[in-house]
Amino acid sequence: MELTDIIFYIFALVTIGSAMIVVFSRNLVYSAFSLMFTFLGVAGLYVLLLADFLAVTQLMIYVGGILVLMIFGVMLTHRVVNVEISSGAMRVIPATIVVGVFLGTLLLVLTRTKWMVMEGSPDVIGTTSMIGTALVTDYLLPFEVSGVVLLVAIVAAAFMARKR
Amino acid sequence: MLSINYYLILSAVLFTIGVVGVLTRRNAILIFMCIELMLNSVNLTLVAFSAYLGNVEGQVLVFFVMAVAAAEAAVGLAIVLALFRNHVTVNLDEINILKW
Amino acid sequence: MLLEYLPLVLVLAVSLIFGIVATNASWLFGPRRPDPEKLSTYESGMTPVRTARQRFSVRFYMVAMLFIVFDIEVVFMYPWAVRFKDLGWFGFWEMLVFVGILMVGYGYIVKKGALEWD
Numbered sequence: 001m002e003l004t005d006i007i008f009y010i011f012a013l014v015t016i017g018s019a020m021i022v023v024f025s026r027n028l029v030y031s032a033f034s035l036m037f038t039f040l041g042v043a044g045l046y047v048l049l050l051a052d053f054l055a056v057t058q059l060m061i062y063v064g065g066i067l068v069l070m071i072f073g074v075m076l077t078h079r080v081v082n083v084e085i086s087s088g089a090m091r092v093i094p095a096t097i098v099v100g101v102f103l104g105t106l107l108l109v110l111t112r113t114k115w116m117v118m119e120g121s122p123d124v125i126g127t128t129s130m131i132g133t134a135l136v137t138d139y140l141l142p143f144e145v146s147g148v149v150l151l152v153a154i155v156a157a158a159f160m161a162r163k164r
Numbered sequence: 165m166l167s168i169n170y171y172l173i174l175s176a177v178l179f180t181i182g183v184v185g186v187l188t189r190r191n192a193i194l195i196f197m198c199i200e201l202m203l204n205s206v207n208l209t210l211v212a213f214s215a216y217l218g219n220v221e222g223q224v225l226v227f228f229v230m231a232v233a234a235a236e237a238a239v240g241l242a243i244v245l246a247l248f249r250n251h252v253t254v255n256l257d258e259i260n261i262l263k264w
Numbered sequence: 265m266l267l268e269y270l271p272l273v274l275v276l277a278v279s280l281i282f283g284i285v286a287t288n289a290s291w292l293f294g295p296r297r298p299d300p301e302k303l304s305t306y307e308s309g310m311t312p313v314r315t316a317r318q319r320f321s322v323r324f325y326m327v328a329m330l331f332i333v334f335d336i337e338v339v340f341m342y343p344w345a346v347r348f349k350d351l352g353w354f355g356f357w358e359m360l361v362f363v364g365i366l367m368v369g370y371g372y373i374v375k376k377g378a379l380e381w382d
Contacts, residue, residue: 023194
């Protein structure tokens with residue numbers, strides 16, 4: 001077993017394990033914090049896949065931004081009267097059946113398909129400048145549209161969150 | 165280098181964990197977290213294909229997914245906060261005023 | 265090529281070890297003479313007045329929300345800045361349009377007074 005394989009298994013274990021805690025933990029704060037470890041594990045996998053810039057972006061946007069927002073959401077919505085920040089589970093049996101069928105189909109398709117991949121080991125060097133070029137040439141319209149999406153998000157969130 | 169199937173299976177499992185959360189848990193914020201899990205698994209698939217095809221375009225797509233995810237988190241949590249202000253609950257089973 | 269990340273791993277390992285050692289060393293070597301005053305919650309040297317588990321103001325959410333949007337703006341700027349010279353004026357105007365769109369939202373926020381703490 002090579003070193004990169006071992007690193008892959010470590011990150012995969014961190015990702016899956018903390019994702020399980022997110023879903024099955026009774027305490028919302030524990031869920032939020034183990035979500036951080038899921039994001040970190042995925043960032044590690046990005047590094048392993050030579051997407052260095054995306055790994056840093058993952059840390060900045062997901063861990064530094066979205067997760068903080070989530071924790072604020074938890075803090076802002078728990079009832080003051082009952083201190084316990086927990087949430088129950090429902091409809092476990094039908095959900096298990098649906099999810100089992102879903103996962104089985106997904107794994108079957110993924111493993112049966114012969115994916116078209118590049119020969120040899122992948123080497124995408126200097127992803128940052130390549131992303132920068134793609135962003136303002138081929139992907140110009142999505143880039144500006146995402147600016148509009150962010151604008152709508154600012155206005156909508158500010159409109160709804162403010163006290164009346 | 166591992167075969168691409170390892171990454172695909174990992175992201176399939178991650179996506180399924182997110183689906184389990186959305187189907188079974190009733191707290192709106194926890195459902196948000198599970199949606200983020202699912203988005204992350206899709207991003208992982210895109211980055212894996214980008215690396216194994218030697219093509220950076222998958223990573224550009226991940227970029228846009230992250231931007232939309234952030235916008236979604238901001239607006240979605242604002243909706244949850246507005247709901248909480250009116251109903252004093254974030255349990256989705258108790259928020260049923262649109263049902264008849 | 266993964267060897268390039270070795271310094272990063274070293275920094276992570278050193279900071280992790282330092283954090284664990286520094287927080288546990290005082291527990292290991294320090295004398296322990298607890299009294300109720302010492303065991304109470306630390307609140308800048310004052311006597312704690314209320315429970316810490318209270319809901320806090322929605323204005324914090326506004327700040328976090330704005331932070332995340334402008335965080336994304338900066339992340340979008342970074343790969344563009346790396347290629348700034350090659351992209352020339354066309355890239356410059358594109359980025360100006362992008363920033364201009366977001367500034368409309370910023371103007372809305374300021375006009376609504378959502379950032380005021382009164």
